[in-house]
Amino acid sequence: MSELPITALILWATIAGLDLASVLQGLLNRPLVAGGIAGGLIGDPVAGLAIGGSLELFALDVLPVGSARYPDYGAATVAAVAYGAGQPWPSALGLSVLVGLALGLVGGWTAVVHRRANARALRRLSPALERGDAGVPLRLHLIGLAGDLVRSGGLALLGLGMVLGLLQLPRIGPAAGQALTVVTVAGGLVAMIGGALRRAGTVRRMAWLGAGLAAGALSLGLR
Amino acid sequence: MLPRVRAMIRLLTLQASYTYERLQGIGIAAAQEPLLEPLGKDSPRAREARVRSAEYFNAHPFLAGIAVGALSRAELDGEDGNRILRLRTALSGPLGALGDQMFWAGIVPALMGIALVASALGRGLEVIVGTVIGYNIWRILITGWGLRFGLAHGMKVAGELAHSRLRQLAVGVGALGAFVIGAAIPWVGLWLLGGSGRSMVAMVLLVSGGFGVGLATIRRPLPVPVITLGAGLAVLLWYWSRS
Numbered sequence A: 001m002s003e004l005p006i007t008a009l010i011l012w013a014t015i016a017g018l019d020l021a022s023v024l025q026g027l028l029n030r031p032l033v034a035g036g037i038a039g040g041l042i043g044d045p046v047a048g049l050a051i052g053g054s055l056e057l058f059a060l061d062v063l064p065v066g067s068a069r070y071p072d073y074g075a076a077t078v079a080a081v082a083y084g085a086g087q088p089w090p091s092a093l094g095l096s097v098l099v100g101l102a103l104g105l106v107g108g109w110t111a112v113v114h115r116r117a118n119a120r121a122l123r124r125l126s127p128a129l130e131r132g133d134a135g136v137p138l139r140l141h142l143i144g145l146a147g148d149l150v151r152s153g154g155l156a157l158l159g160l161g162m163v164l165g166l167l168q169l170p171r172i173g174p175a176a177g178q179a180l181t182v183v184t185v186a187g188g189l190v191a192m193i194g195g196a197l198r199r200a201g202t203v204r205r206m207a208w209l210g211a212g213l214a215a216g217a218l219s220l221g222l223r
Numbered sequence B: 001m002l003p004r005v006r007a008m009i010r011l012l013t014l015q016a017s018y019t020y021e022r023l024q025g026i027g028i029a030a031a032q033e034p035l036l037e038p039l040g041k042d043s044p045r046a047r048e049a050r051v052r053s054a055e056y057f058n059a060h061p062f063l064a065g066i067a068v069g070a071l072s073r074a075e076l077d078g079e080d081g082n083r084i085l086r087l088r089t090a091l092s093g094p095l096g097a098l099g100d101q102m103f104w105a106g107i108v109p110a111l112m113g114i115a116l117v118a119s120a121l122g123r124g125l126e127v128i129v130g131t132v133i134g135y136n137i138w139r140i141l142i143t144g145w146g147l148r149f150g151l152a153h154g155m156k157v158a159g160e161l162a163h164s165r166l167r168q169l170a171v172g173v174g175a176l177g178a179f180v181i182g183a184a185i186p187w188v189g190l191w192l193l194g195g196s197g198r199s200m201v202a203m204v205l206l207v208s209g210g211f212g213v214g215l216a217t218i219r220r221p222l223p224v225p226v227i228t229l230g231a232g233l234a235v236l237l238w239y240w241s242r243s
Helices: A006-018 A031-042 A045-059 A073-084 A089-124 A126-131 A136-166 A174-200 A203-222 B003-011 B025-035 B044-053 B064-076 B081-120 B124-163 B166-193 B197-216 B224-242
Strands: none
Touching: A006 A031, A006 A073, A006 A136, A031 A045, A031 A073, A031 B081, A031 B124, A045 A073, A045 A089, A045 A174, A045 B081, A045 B124, A045 B166, A045 B224, A073 A089, A073 A136, A089 A126, A089 A136, A089 A174, A089 B224, A126 A136, A126 B044, A136 B025, A136 B044, A174 A203, A174 B081, A174 B166, A174 B197, A174 B224, A203 B166, B003 B025, B003 B064, B003 B124, B025 B044, B025 B064, B044 B064, B044 B081, B064 B081, B064 B124, B081 B124, B081 B166, B166 B197
């Protein structure tokens, strides 16, 4: 574990957390991106992409609209990759993904806490806001931004701390590891397909989804 | 710094001050503030405009610049406050639906589907870095375009938006997203299951099951991450109990 670039991982996990909703939303929070880059930082991009790719299947089921509540897979994926890197990924993938899923759910809860903290700040500054005082919206906005920085940094620390603890435990055997990999990939495929069907909505788009599936299967067969 | 540039930077962090009461309202107000500077700091008009700018608002964050520009233009033109609030309400739904369809249901799944297939083919990292750079350049450009579009059209923005090509574009990228995700499913299944002959059978079974479950639960989605966690813990307990 001492070989892990901890500072770089904490920084990257924090950036990925901020990208969930507060800053840019420029794909940095996507598990495949967060995992691929984390794998690159650790020196095991193959594991990073496999773990990030598996968690991406779950993220593809999320439609982050309005006030919907959804997991935050950014820092969670970085921690999952830190756990799974350096191991043969067909057997390490499952447990790493479970770590990512658990942390992702915790991350989703912290996003709700952050929004409630924003609401408290809003209530505190409400009289000034209702008077139309200059600078109040920016002040509230900066409070929100600082709050999300704390949230994302805290998640990064929690995730990597949890991984440090897990790495002290004995590893599971290859048979259990492979069974977990099948379970998590199955869950991921169910999430990905369910999300695609719901997003499609119309018969026309479902036809496009079916055409894509046929094209994918054909290209795989011709490989 | 130019007011438009400050508004633009704040738009890129629009949802930092998100609350369940006003949703993006405070973010919109923070982005509008620099654009409302010509109204002065303490004039009654400026104060009224700032109060209005912080009301409830929700749209797709990438297209919210259109609203920020249009509402600011309307304030600067001295439009009636109630009309401005009506415009705010009228823009919220369509900008949300259009952006969700275009980005969350179209472009993002399409890009992630391509990146997943590239990862399965061993070219993941290069494709991911290129995708992230390209996507963010485009995200900044579309936010800037939205701000300019809104500032140019003010109260007439809804009509101008109806004539723009955004709607057609959203329909097109929605279909593209569905196609790419469909194509990615078999590649991803085989990649993550290990690529052996046994994996092919497992992949076909899992994908068929996935479609079955997906269609059966299309109206009432399952909490798949929680179920997967539960199933994974059950597998772990079973192995530990045997060893």
